[in-house]
Amino acid sequence: MNRPIYLDYAATTPVDPRVVGKMMPWLFDNFGNPASRSHAYGWAAEEAVELAREQVAALVGADPRSIVWTSGATESNNLAIKGAMQFHAGRGKHVVTVKTEHKSVLDTVRELERAGCDVTVLDVQDNGLLDLDVFRAALRPDTVIASVMFVNNETGVIQDIAALGAICREKGVLFHVDGAQATGKVPFSLDELPVDLMSLSAHKTYGPKGIGALYVSRKPRVRIDAIIHGGGHERGMRSGTLATHQIVGMGEAYWLARENMGSENERIRSLRDRLMNGLMALDQVFVNGDLEQRVPHNLNLSFNFVEGESLLMGMKDVAVSSGSACTSASLEPSYVLRAMGRSDELAHSSIRFSIGRFTTQQEVDAVIEKVSTAVNKLRELSPLWDMHNEGIDLATVQWASH
Amino acid sequence: MAYSDKVLDHYDNPRNVGGYSNQDEDVGTGMVGAPACGDVMKLQIKVGADGIIEDAKFKTYGCGSAIASSSLVTEWVKGKTLDEALAIKNTEIAEELALPPVKIHCSILAEDAIKAAVADYRTKQTAANTAVEAA
Numbered sequence: 001m002n003r004p005i006y007l008d009y010a011a012t013t014p015v016d017p018r019v020v021g022k023m024m025p026w027l028f029d030n031f032g033n034p035a036s037r038s039h040a041y042g043w044a045a046e047e048a049v050e051l052a053r054e055q056v057a058a059l060v061g062a063d064p065r066s067i068v069w070t071s072g073a074t075e076s077n078n079l080a081i082k083g084a085m086q087f088h089a090g091r092g093k094h095v096v097t098v099k100t101e102h103k104s105v106l107d108t109v110r111e112l113e114r115a116g117c118d119v120t121v122l123d124v125q126d127n128g129l130l131d132l133d134v135f136r137a138a139l140r141p142d143t144v145i146a147s148v149m150f151v152n153n154e155t156g157v158i159q160d161i162a163a164l165g166a167i168c169r170e171k172g173v174l175f176h177v178d179g180a181q182a183t184g185k186v187p188f189s190l191d192e193l194p195v196d197l198m199s200l201s202a203h204k205t206y207g208p209k210g211i212g213a214l215y216v217s218r219k220p221r222v223r224i225d226a227i228i229h230g231g232g233h234e235r236g237m238r239s240g241t242l243a244t245h246q247i248v249g250m251g252e253a254y255w256l257a258r259e260n261m262g263s264e265n266e267r268i269r270s271l272r273d274r275l276m277n278g279l280m281a282l283d284q285v286f287v288n289g290d291l292e293q294r295v296p297h298n299l300n301l302s303f304n305f306v307e308g309e310s311l312l313m314g315m316k317d318v319a320v321s322s323g324s325a326c327t328s329a330s331l332e333p334s335y336v337l338r339a340m341g342r343s344d345e346l347a348h349s350s351i352r353f354s355i356g357r358f359t360t361q362q363e364v365d366a367v368i369e370k371v372s373t374a375v376n377k378l379r380e381l382s383p384l385w386d387m388h389n390e391g392i393d394l395a396t397v398q399w400a401s402h
Numbered sequence: 403m404a405y406s407d408k409v410l411d412h413y414d415n416p417r418n419v420g421g422y423s424n425q426d427e428d429v430g431t432g433m434v435g436a437p438a439c440g441d442v443m444k445l446q447i448k449v450g451a452d453g454i455i456e457d458a459k460f461k462t463y464g465c466g467s468a469i470a471s472s473s474l475v476t477e478w479v480k481g482k483t484l485d486e487a488l489a490i491k492n493t494e495i496a497e498e499l500a501l502p503p504v505k506i507h508c509s510i511l512a513e514d515a516i517k518a519a520v521a522d523y524r525t526k527q528t529a530a531n532t533a534v535e536a537a
Contacts, residue, residue, distance in 0.1 A: 307440055309465040313405070313413055324440060324465070333440065344438035381419055381469065383444040383461040384437060399436030 009356030026245035052251025061189025072212035073180035076199030083224030092142025099339035127290035128157035150182035155289030156298025165194030184257030207253030211246035269296035278368030314374030323350035406500035412470035430523025471512035
């Protein structure tokens with residue numbers, strides 16, 4: 001059976017076969033618990049874990065001792081925000097974040113709100129970028145932490161982390177960054193960026209699912225409470241037996257990302273441009289999010305007058321994501337695109353294409369053809385397309401809501 | 403998300419796509435839904451002198467289930483009287499297409515489209531009759 005063409009690398013990536021190879025020996029041959037200090041099984045596992053810590057630290061330009069292993073970016077986001085709010089409860093109870101954040105940040109701050117914290121969730125501009133003045137104005141004397149993602153998962157838009165971090169330092173506010181979508185795509189060094197806490201994930205960067213890390217700055221020294229207790233692993237910040245094979249996988253994946261980032265980004269940018277030019281040849285197609293401040297891996301398009309889920313049906317052999325309500329259980333269209341001021345219509349019509357290490361030019365060409373065919377077919381079926389062609393402005397029509 | 407074979411069939415081969423002029427007196431047009439909600443259905447029925455629906459056409463913006471629901475309805479209303487067409491229930495549409503619970507609103511919209519088309523036709527007829535009487 002022919003598998004669908006995979007253009008959903010922002011959802012997850014395949015584990016690079018070189019990474020798989022490095023992980024295998026740590027499942028049966030070297031299965032020791034890295035916390036076992038009394039025998040060679042444990043020593044070998046601990047050595048592997050510490051090597052991986054150095055590899056992860058190298059990609060993000062950090063001291064290896066500032067890397068805390070977690071189960072993934074969702075846990076890291078929870079640990080960073082809840083851990084900071086809890087530890088610094090005496091300083092205040094205000095937390096600032098942004099409407100386009102991942103749900104693991106938004107739901108975490110909502111949970112804190114239920115527990116009595118003050119939460120400010122900021123709007124973004126139409127291009128998806130956070131206005132620095134709006135951000136500065138939101139920070140109060142009782143603000144403990146601000147959380148802003150590096151690269152948005154739906155649009156690929158890159159926030160100005162250096163400038164936002166500088167504002168936080170100036171105001172004495174902790175700065176947490178969800179870096180899950182940035183690693184291997186944006187070169188950066190935490191030694192230079194004014195960032196206190198950064199969430200990292202393995203599976204967005206050709207590593208295994210179920211493993212991630214939280215960077216906790218040592219200079220300046222950042223203190224957080226643990227949210228998982230028992231055993232005192234990871235200097236008490238995250239207890240639980242370390243998953244050696246997963247950690248080794250994340251280390252190798254980050255190492256490969258560091259080696260290949262430059263050439264890989266160039267190749268992916270040329271594929272993205274090819275895909276974009278091919279699809280923008282259709283009428284009434286719009287790019288969602290800033291095209292310049294954006295990782296080249298992401299192309300988020302709205303195909304006006306075509307509903308996203310029906311478009312996915314029409315391109316069954318292409319694996320992508322849609323911002324349409326119908327692809328979620330909630331019946332609400334993408335909250336990220338809505339926060340960017342996109343109309344519901346355009347949010348319903350959006351498709352996220354995300355390109356990665358194993359995407360080929362042949363695949364991109366095939367996708368252009370399949371998507372174009374499906375869009376044309378569905379527009380033939382669309383009463384809105386007819387009205388558009390008759391010159392009717394859909395915004396002026398009185399629609400019965402249902 | 404898994405679609406039933408019947409939804410896939412209607413999506414791949416939609417029946418009776420198209421439209422009639424709104425001006426035709428023997429045509430009733432129902433347009434329901436809203437772009438902001440992600441679905442808009444336009445159903446048109448052409449009614450014979452004997453009061454039987456001769457033909458039906460549709461165009462739909464929406465998910466596969468919405469397209470399938472409206473395509474199915476164009477088949478079902480053909481050959482029916484207006485009252486028979488009005489008796490078509492969303493539950494029958496949902497059952498025929500094996501729609502999952504989250505897609506029931508598509509079948510409701512299709513039922514609404516029939517009601518709107520019939521109402522439009524009847525309004526036109528009343529207006530025409532009034533015009534005849536007045537003349």
